[in-house]
Amino acid sequence: MRLCLTYFIVPLVSFIAFSFYLEYGGLHLSPPPPPKLPASSEELWALIDAEPATDVYNHRPAEGPVLRGLSLRFFAALTRVPLLGRIISEKLMADNGFAELSLFSGRIPHRQPLFHPYVRPTEEQTMRHTRVAARVGQHQQEGVVPAWVTNSRIADLAHAYRNGSLNPVRHIQTVLDNIASETHNESLRAFVDVDRDGALACARLSNQRIQNRMSFGILDGIPVGVKTEVNVEGLPNDFGSRMRAGSRATEDARIVTRLRAAGACIIGVTNMVEFGAATAGFNSLYGSSLNAFNPAYLTGGSSGGSASAVASGLVPLAIGADGGGSCRIPAALSGLVSLKQSWGRLDSPRDHEFAWTVAHICPMVVTVDDARIAYEWLAPRDGDSVDARYPFPPAHSIEYAPSLQGTRVCVDDQWNGDSSGDQQAAVKEVEARLRAAGAKVSTIKIPFLRETFLAHVVTIASEMLSGVTPYGANLTMSDHDVQITLRTMSTLSAATYVNAQIARHYLTNVVWAGVWNRCEILLSPATGSVATAAIPEPDGEINLQNTADRMRFSFPANLLGYPA
Secondary structure, eight states: OHHHIIIIIHHHHHHHHHHHHHHTTSOOOOOOOOOOOOSSHHHHHHHHHHOTTOOOOOOOOOOOOEEEHHHHHHHHHHHTSTTHHHHHHHHHHHHTTTHHHHHHHHTOSSOOOOSSOOOOOOHHHHHHHHHHHHHHOOOOOOOOOOTTOOSOSHHHHHHHHHHTSSOHHHHHHHHHHHHHSIIIIITTOOEEEEOHHHHHHHHHHHHHHHHTTOOOOTTTTOEEEEETTSOOTTSBOOTTOGGGTTOBOSSOOHHHHHHHHTTOEEEEEEOOOGGGOOSSOOOTTTOOOBOSSOTTBBOOSSSHHHHHHHHTTSOSEEEEEESSSTTHHHHHHTTOEEOOOOTTSSOOGGGOSSOTTTOEEEEEESSHHHHHHHHHHHSOOTTOOSOTTSOOOOOOOOOOOSOOTTOEEEEOHHHHTSSOHHHHHHHHHHHHHHHHTTOEEEEOOOOOHHHHHHHHHHHHHHHHHHHHGGGGGGGGGSOHHHHHHHHHHTTOOHHHHHHHHHHHHHIIIIIHHHHHHHOSEEEOOSOSSOOOBOOSOTTOEEEHHHHHHHTTTTHHHHHHOOOO
């Protein structure tokens, strides 16, 4: 027994321990550090231009198990086991190359972090923005909507109110009845709660103003849905999570206050992925929101309920929140339009309980013109500044312009090619239309997309974990995919978060500054994959590759703060 212990068990345990030490942060024999990156945007892009044949595209698929049902529940249980859970989480992080971010950060000259992705536009940039806005105009197509949908556009509904063909009270009564019926809400699970009395009271006041020709504007009497994470006084703000079950907002969010001031009638709060932690659209608390075009599929997430509410015709405007594509992904998968505005335009970090430096409150609508209307009316006004440090530039009214002559449009063919055939064909069709309208379309090769993705994931995950911390003891109450995601991301260190912000500064001021010096519009798909099938498993599934695919084209705008 002593010989066995001395010559087999002790050496074996020592070997295993030393192997883990080497694998997870121990001694790494490595070559000398690589040279520093170019210090300026001009230097970087001169190097790229000097070697046109060089392949700079480095984004790659995420790695991880695809699990559902019993295997998903078992894997989630393993991540809860002390030490073993840590080993599993660090293995997932290592497989997806998160150590690369620290190496990239170490190559950056003049290292400094950027925590808030706000860049004050110069006078010349503001003038150029005005010129581009005037040229672009409303080059939009009529959306394909279900045949039974009526008054699905803000402008149409407002016009019907004013010509007397529709009454705000009757219309909102119908909306509320449709939500209560199995046909419209149980099948789609768009809304999780409604304010019936408040919505009808709002409609009656709106009707009086319209009849007396004292309307507040185009949003007066328009029914609106609001994502559950955005506070609506008296309604749930549980982020779609059992960890916050029973939580209700005690006051309106500032964006909701602006909607009410414009006469809009808040119908209720919409469904979402738990904590906005995934993009497929699963939610076991309320049931997953289903796609209005084909209920055999999900809407995508995390603002899936808002997408269902608009695409089904229940409301012409819904509010979502977007930390990594959470408005744009479900909008794209539902045939809608969503505008993730520049960082700090409609909201500020104090408007978000989670992911405050990457999250944006955004409108979800049917047409580009409705997006313009919503943006103008959601903007701060009359001293209601989002933040004195981030002044709001005026929203430019967009007039129809038949020509885009001179507008500089860029496409990254390799990045765009990392999507489905149908998506690539759609982008090519839009590209051809832009050329026909006079736009100057050129190709561009954007470097460091993988590093951009890693910096975004580290940022949103760290900030989300910080927000979840008060409820951490109840993590086992979460959906199993969310448990795995949060436990895996809990291995991130404070140094990793700072390195992500150092990368953010370089990517903003060197890499993407060069993109915007060459381009006024960057054309890409909204998402890298199609909608996920609605599976019968109540716990949904975890599929890191599909999650990353759906975010493939959305994450830079969140990390770097530019509009999309």
